[in-house]
Amino acid sequence: MGKTKDKSGPLARRPDNSAFKQQRLPAWSPMLTANTVLPFFYLLAVICMLLGVWLLLLVQSTQEIKLDYTDLGNCNECFDLRRNVSNAVQTCSCRVEFSIDKSLKGDVFFYYGLKNFHQNLRRYMDSRDDGQTLGRIKKLKNPSSYCAPFDKDNDGVPIAPCGAIANSMFNDSFTLNYHLSSSRIVPVPLLRTGLTWYTDKNVKFRNPRADNLTLAEVFEGTRPPLYWQKPVYSLDPHDPNNNGFINEDLIVWMREAAFPNFKKLYGILNRADPIFEKGLPKGNYTIDISYNFPVQHFQGRKGVVLTTLTWFGGQNHFLPIAYLVTSSLILLTAVVLTVAWWKFGKDGKNMKE
């Protein structure tokens, strides 16, 4: 038997006597009393200080070596050569030397860095076609208009990969050598894969479906960007998993940096070699650079960075120091609040009325 409500009479439209409709819901009302706020502030000050100290110790344990090679040593000649755009076809190589006083223990990461290169410019960031780098054939032959003027060349041949970002790809290459003894120079092996995010390498960038064709045949009918020396399908002919759009150097470059001074991963030390099992030993090193990327036109600088890392990252002192400063500010505020509570709180016992 179902319940039938009496729907007539003067009290027919009365709301139900439930907690929700009668606004009697149980509620918690936070009160900013001295008992809760003051201990909270002191606790936060302690937490921030501990975090700051811990992070500072972590950051201090990393080692970093930076080398600006824009016009260092005989790279100066290459620097002058690259001033003129018509020399772009000529290769130029130079050598820089440096020494490591304290050996870099653990995994060592090799970065190239640029200064004053604004990858975060809006029009520059729009100049790409994610559909093309995803491997869509339609987009391969018909790049999006966002890539203009880097979408087709003068003859109307589509460019793959299109856009200003791909066109300005960093194309210097480095060979790091270690002077084991005065007569023996050993090349330092660097792993050139495993540099990118998993989602970038496996989802965002895909080569167009090959079926039975080679990669070069798939890209037929397109041409490489105007500033490139090699086409995209021969960026790494030895490793088919690193060739074409899924080349890791390309992917690393296409992930636009947020700031004008940035560094991007070039290689990771391969510790399989017994000499470099524990890291980079101390001693003299040279880097042979194939100098291609011109930086004069935007008043930039380029360099290499060798660094060890912790789970927290590299050598960025800002966060530990900020935590320490914040902890002292919170402590100061807590003291001020305690003084105010002491003078004016406690039922005004300390006030003469």
Add this chain to the structure above:
Amino acid sequence: VDCSLYSPGQLNTFFSKKTFVRCVMVSTYTSLVLFFIPWAAMQDSVRGDGKDVADYQSFALSTQTSLMIVVSAQMFLDTFYWTAINQFFLWGSIAAYLAITFTFFSNGLFFVFTSSFPFIGTARNSLKQPNVWLTMFLTCLLCVLPTVAFRFLHINFLEKIRKFTRFQKYKAREEGQPAPAPYRPPPRRVSTRRSSYAFSHSQGYGDLVTSRKFLRLKRRPSLFGRNQSPLVENQPQHYRTITEEAEESQT
């Protein structure tokens, strides 16, 4: 009777110039903190495995999430009664933000609308990094704690601080003044002026009544100051009962 609805109007707390200036200052400070702390923390930083974390998309996500958390914290502070509904909507806002972010940055949407959702993978990769979370925690602390401290002082001590400073001022003034003259009540003047109400009902007195000779405002000391109105202090009004026999005996 809870008349707290009247106090903002009486105290002019919402639309005054002082409130506006304070609002502008707080907003400027919060905006600067929300941008520059992630900016400085991400300069030249990388992940623990060497890969990129200082890219544009991660920076944008980190700033955006800090903003969300700061705004939610501000709302938490402003909510006086935490019923189940409030809890659902406040925690639900944060949950909805995270759900929407992960959806927008997912593989599926990228495959369908490639050029509209280029941030694919950013949420998964950067929100996994402890230094991103530590940056957001620091930003939140710097934005929310000043509000908490100021509110604590305001709620608990403002009345007492005002009384104390007023007392100090009164004391300082009293010590420097001569003894006040003895108090004499002002002489009573028998008033022959009748109210203009009576005149206004007869013909011919319209000009006289509407001229400004009647009902001039006298500067008498007010019985209740602006800040001492019982409405302002949220105290019940005390009513004096007037019995009818007493009134009849007076007229």
